[in-house]
Amino acid sequence: MAKYVMNRLFAMVITLWIIVTITFFLMHAVPGSPFNQERNTSEAVQQNLEAHYHLNEPVFIQYAIYIKSLATLDFGPSIKQSSTSVNEMIGRGFPVSAELGITSLIIAIISGIVLGIMAALRHNGAIDYMAMTFAVIGISVPNFIMATLLIQQLAVTWEIFPVATWASPMHMILPSIALATGPMAIIARLTRSSMIEVLNQDYVMTARAKGMTTFQIVMKHALRNALLPVITILGTLVAGVLTGSFVIEKIFAIPGMGKYFINGINDRDYPVIMGTTVFYSAFLIMMLFIVDIAYGILDPRIKLHKRGE
Amino acid sequence: MKKIVTMLLSLLLLIGIVGCTTTENSSSNSNSGSDDAKQEDGTKVLKLNNGSEPTSFDPPIGFDSVSWNALNNLMEGLTRLDDEDQPQPAAAKEWEKSEDGKTYTFHLREDAKWSNGEAVTAEDFEYAWKRLANPDTASPAAFLSYFIEGAEAFNTGEGSEEDVMVKAVDETTFEVTLESPVAFFPNLISNPAFFPVHKATVEENPEWHTEADTYVSNGPFKLTKWEHDSEFEFSKNENYWDADNVKLDQVNWAMVDDTNTEYQMYKTGELHTSDVPADLSEELFSDGKAQVEDQSGTYFYRFNLEMEPFQNQNIRKAFAMAVDQQKIVEFVTKNEEKPAYGFVAYGFEDAAGGDFREVGGDLVTTDADQAKELLEKGMEEEGYDQLPAVTLTYNTSDDHKKIAETLQQMYKEVLGVDVELANQEWNVFSDEQKQLNLQFSRSSFLADYGDPINFLESFQTDHSMNRTGWSNEEYDSLITKAKEETDEAKRFEYMHEAEALLFEEMPIFPIHFYNQVYLQNEDVTGIVRHPVGYMELKWADIK
Numbered sequence: 001m002a003k004y005v006m007n008r009l010f011a012m013v014i015t016l017w018i019i020v021t022i023t024f025f026l027m028h029a030v031p032g033s034p035f036n037q038e039r040n041t042s043e044a045v046q047q048n049l050e051a052h053y054h055l056n057e058p059v060f061i062q063y064a065i066y067i068k069s070l071a072t073l074d075f076g077p078s079i080k081q082s083s084t085s086v087n088e089m090i091g092r093g094f095p096v097s098a099e100l101g102i103t104s105l106i107i108a109i110i111s112g113i114v115l116g117i118m119a120a121l122r123h124n125g126a127i128d129y130m131a132m133t134f135a136v137i138g139i140s141v142p143n144f145i146m147a148t149l150l151i152q153q154l155a156v157t158w159e160i161f162p163v164a165t166w167a168s169p170m171h172m173i174l175p176s177i178a179l180a181t182g183p184m185a186i187i188a189r190l191t192r193s194s195m196i197e198v199l200n201q202d203y204v205m206t207a208r209a210k211g212m213t214t215f216q217i218v219m220k221h222a223l224r225n226a227l228l229p230v231i232t233i234l235g236t237l238v239a240g241v242l243t244g245s246f247v248i249e250k251i252f253a254i255p256g257m258g259k260y261f262i263n264g265i266n267d268r269d270y271p272v273i274m275g276t277t278v279f280y281s282a283f284l285i286m287m288l289f290i291v292d293i294a295y296g297i298l299d300p301r302i303k304l305h306k307r308g309e
Numbered sequence: 310m311k312k313i314v315t316m317l318l319s320l321l322l323l324i325g326i327v328g329c330t331t332t333e334n335s336s337s338n339s340n341s342g343s344d345d346a347k348q349e350d351g352t353k354v355l356k357l358n359n360g361s362e363p364t365s366f367d368p369p370i371g372f373d374s375v376s377w378n379a380l381n382n383l384m385e386g387l388t389r390l391d392d393e394d395q396p397q398p399a400a401a402k403e404w405e406k407s408e409d410g411k412t413y414t415f416h417l418r419e420d421a422k423w424s425n426g427e428a429v430t431a432e433d434f435e436y437a438w439k440r441l442a443n444p445d446t447a448s449p450a451a452f453l454s455y456f457i458e459g460a461e462a463f464n465t466g467e468g469s470e471e472d473v474m475v476k477a478v479d480e481t482t483f484e485v486t487l488e489s490p491v492a493f494f495p496n497l498i499s500n501p502a503f504f505p506v507h508k509a510t511v512e513e514n515p516e517w518h519t520e521a522d523t524y525v526s527n528g529p530f531k532l533t534k535w536e537h538d539s540e541f542e543f544s545k546n547e548n549y550w551d552a553d554n555v556k557l558d559q560v561n562w563a564m565v566d567d568t569n570t571e572y573q574m575y576k577t578g579e580l581h582t583s584d585v586p587a588d589l590s591e592e593l594f595s596d597g598k599a600q601v602e603d604q605s606g607t608y609f610y611r612f613n614l615e616m617e618p619f620q621n622q623n624i625r626k627a628f629a630m631a632v633d634q635q636k637i638v639e640f641v642t643k644n645e646e647k648p649a650y651g652f653v654a655y656g657f658e659d660a661a662g663g664d665f666r667e668v669g670g671d672l673v674t675t676d677a678d679q680a681k682e683l684l685e686k687g688m689e690e691e692g693y694d695q696l697p698a699v700t701l702t703y704n705t706s707d708d709h710k711k712i713a714e715t716l717q718q719m720y721k722e723v724l725g726v727d728v729e730l731a732n733q734e735w736n737v738f739s740d741e742q743k744q745l746n747l748q749f750s751r752s753s754f755l756a757d758y759g760d761p762i763n764f765l766e767s768f769q770t771d772h773s774m775n776r777t778g779w780s781n782e783e784y785d786s787l788i789t790k791a792k793e794e795t796d797e798a799k800r801f802e803y804m805h806e807a808e809a810l811l812f813e814e815m816p817i818f819p820i821h822f823y824n825q826v827y828l829q830n831e832d833v834t835g836i837v838r839h840p841v842g843y844m845e846l847k848w849a850d851i852k
Contacts, residue, residue, distance in 0.1 A: 030737075031741070032736025032737055032740055036735070044465040048451065081362060082370055083367065084519070148569065151570070151573055155577065156576055250566050251567050255536075255564070259566070
């Protein structure tokens with residue numbers, strides 16, 4: 001186990017380094033500069049700005065400087081918001097995105113699994129069809145439409161919730177629901193199909209024959225196995241949801257991380273592009289790693305150390 | 310079984326559709342920002358939206374509208390623009406100009422104070438202006454300081470700080486010597502780039518401007534809360550010299566980036582003003598709810614004179630005259646912009662009290678017949694049997710696309726020319742345009758300060774805003790003369806001449822002037838929106 005973990009950690013660092021390198025050179029290969037504004041600025045001013053951020057140096061030197069500061073976990077200052085460092089941006093934005101992400105993940109996981117189980121138990125029944133129709137809508141309605149509908153109906157017309165911003169728990173409800181619908185639908189569908197499969201297994205039959213109630217069977221025997229595929233996608237889902245959804249955060253004016261990904265690229269704010277990419281990649285790699293470990297715990301048939309050797 | 314599923318699905322779809330329609334109905338019926346704007350305890354709190362996190366509240370760095378709107382109300386320069394956009398005494402109570410128009414002596418108010426209670430001194434100004442020009446500051450607004458003698462040399466690394474001709478003669482006397490007599494200097498220095506900074510604070514803590522508790526300001530308001538990326542809050546600055554005339558107790562700024570959300574918040578009373586969402590603009594204009602204010606800027610197109618067929622003046626003119634600006638603003642943009650038939654926007658008064666644009670008149674007209682004639686003439690001059698292919702490029706955006714497609718259609722109808730359209734992401738586009746790689750491209754100009762020369766200087770030979778390959782000695786000399794001239798009437802004459810020359814050769818042609826369209830709570834009064842792009846809350850009030 002320890003050896004497996006060490007191997008994986010080493011592989012993670014290499015993966016991260018490859019991502020950093022590719023991103024860095026791609027980013028500098030794209031035309032444009034962080035100082036391209038609609039407004040007019042003089043050449044001399046541009047040069048001063050470039051010198052200030054070492055952008056006048058050859059790309060390889062910039063790369064070396066960057067890797068060096070990255071080793072100390074310093075992502076450098078943002079060019080656009082010059083008084084803020086990228087570390088500060090992530091430090092501010094990530095907790096907010098994570099808060100939103102965790103809330104919506106809890107909504108998505110609980111309601112997704114419940115829906116999936118109900119559908120599986122009433123396979124081909126009315127509840128199954130209703131739940132799956134619901135899931136199809138959840139997958140096919142983009143979350144920004146969901147968000148707009150929620151705002152229009154619950155905030156503007158009925159005035160139950162505030163329209164936007166991130167001030168109180170009340171403010172969290174609408175964006176969390178909007179962000180949760182997609183993952184919820186995916187989880188519900190996955191749970192349903194693997195549940196149906198598990199429910200037809202011999203050991204479930206045995207349990208039934210022993211006279212256990214449906215509730216007991218689901219909780220004790222079926223669910224644990226049925227959740228494996230759900231865990232598989234959870235890794236990516238968690239990383240995606242926790243590091244911010246640009247669209248939802250924009251619509252609800254939530255000060256999360258999502259906007260840095262997009263605005264960083266639009267503004268050619270190099271340190272921000274790098275910082276967010278590194279952070280997201282590291283997070284994603286970490287999540288996949290945790291998922292692999294979780295497999296071993298949930299399913300004793302999977303032996304981690306064998307694959308690691 | 311299948312039938313039931315189909316039925317169920319169609320039922321759901323139906324519910325969805327009905328749901329959407331009722332939503333629309335209810336939105337037009339609900340109240341539109343007419344909630345009682347005042348707080349219950351009688352304090353006056355204005356709720357505004359800044360769109361996003363300000364770039365910086367450090368005056369020389371925050372050179373954009375997300376910083377200006379706030380900065381202009383936190384700080385105060387020597388002058389402040391009034392509700393008619395004219396510079397009025399602010400931190401300076403009066404000033405004199407030397408005979409040659411090159412030296413300005415400002416006398417500061419004795420009662421001008423910083424939010425920490427200390428006096429605003431001439432030394433603060435000297436320090437701030439030298440800081441603006443300092444190459445180490447890396448201010449994007451540094452070029453505005455080039456009017457001051459020695460500032461350009463210092464900024465480009467050729468001169469020294471001592472040679473920048475700004476001087477604190479004593480506590481309250483501040484003397485500036487300019488490169489040339491700049492008649493609009495009092496107007497120019499109302500720009501946030503010229504705001505003072507509290508010298509002791511800046512020297513002690515270079516990060517003073519990043520948090521609310523270290524921020525020291527001298528304007529009508531002070532920064533009391535700043536939650537980065539989320540919101541910030543102003544309170545009335547009781548140390549401000551004219552605090553008696555500041556009526557608001559507090560201003561809350563949200564950072565909502567999405568226009569639709571902003572509009573919804575406006576409707577529920579969470580905001581007092583809002584932009585107009587594009588899909589609703591027609592409705593809001595016809596209801597009379599949307600209000601319009603000028604903005605100093607021009608939406609225009611650039612020809613590239615180094616690419617065929619636009620080396621030819623008549624072909625350029627043909628392409629310009631085939632365009633119907635009136636139709637574009639009426640049927641395409643539908644945002645009540647004024648169609649542009651000249652480059653300098655409205656709102657610049659000359660010595661005789663006339664508006665520069667009105668005096669200058671229409672320099673390009675929409676004339677299909679003449680456009681056709683000019684195209685033929687131009688093709689003959691160049692010996693073309695067939696016009697070389699023309700590609701019109703714009704930076705990717707729905708609004709620009711609509712205009713580009715309209716132009717394409719106009720060229721097809723009027724000139725019988727098939728123009729190809731291409732779009733590029735903003736940064737790529739901007740690079741390509743600067744390197745003269747685009748044949749015919751969408752452009753915009755936003756004024757930095759309130760004088761026609763700011764518009765016209767763009768097209769001097771090799772100016773960073775030229776981007777057409779156009780060069781005309783006479784034009785260059787007219788701009789230089791206008792910059793040197795002390796007599797206002799003559800100065801405007803030179804500028805009119807220059808503009809006429811620009812349109813005679815037509816390296817560009819205009820589409821419309823920019824404007825600012827907004828919704829505002831009926832109880833809110835006195836917000837002034839200057840055409841140069843910043844907002845004034847000093848006189849704002851809530852009924």
